[in-house]
Amino acid sequence: MTTSLVLTFIGSDRPGLVNAISERIAAGGGSWLESRLAQLAGQFAGIVLVRVPANAASGLIAALSELQADGLSVTVTEGSEAAPPQDYEALTLEVLGHDRPGIVRDVTQTLRKLGVNIEELSSSIESAPFTGEEMFRAVIKVSVPAHVAVEEVRRSLERLADEIMVDLKEAA
Structure with missing residues (x-):
């Protein structure tokens, strides 16, 4: 054991x-x-x-x-035994936007309201090409419940601010 x-x-x-x-x-x-x-x-x-x-x-x-x-x-x-798998879709979200206070709070709050579970999150600040402005980049692996449309996840995140871009990819 x-x-x-x-x-x-x-x-x-x-x-x-x-x-x-x-x-x-x-x-x-x-x-x-x-x-x-x-x-x-x-x-x-x-x-x-x-x-x-x-x-x-x-x-x-x-x-x-x-x-x-x-x-x-x-x-x-x-550790504990993992919960039995539910009907969900694994996605990788790539978020890119101008850095500003509260961006992680806003993104995670949006995901929580949709019932989306964050499995892994990594983030960094990088310089934008040409302008050198600070850009926030996050890669977030999530589990989206079957009752939530993937497009609704994208639309909800893009509503946060006009400067945020979201790319959704199916997990491998």
Whole structure:
């Protein structure tokens, strides 16, 4: 019997940070299954899915919490079984628009009102060609319930502001 653990961490970016975490996971009998890691503003943060034998989970959690002494904030949560799949369509939304305060709030609020579930979101700021203006770009993987038309998702997002462009792609 195995247990899934989801750990999140953040600390000052430095060489060896990911290695310190992976050594604790391996020594605790865990397998590093999936992760998203990034350096942002001098901090290194991540979320990692780990599978560990059930009888070794508490030891691994204790070993990971010892990393706090090295200035690394670590939180471990036991995973749960995924909810049974519903009738939905997986889409990838690509949002591009002039950067402005509240754009993530507005996009996510629109998706929530439609009942669309965000599976993954990544965003960045980039310079527009020719003008150099700051442009907000987001790639959002979502699950759209069967009762919601994909075109309604597009129209709802495009109504946020005239300068937002939305491209919808079926997930692979």
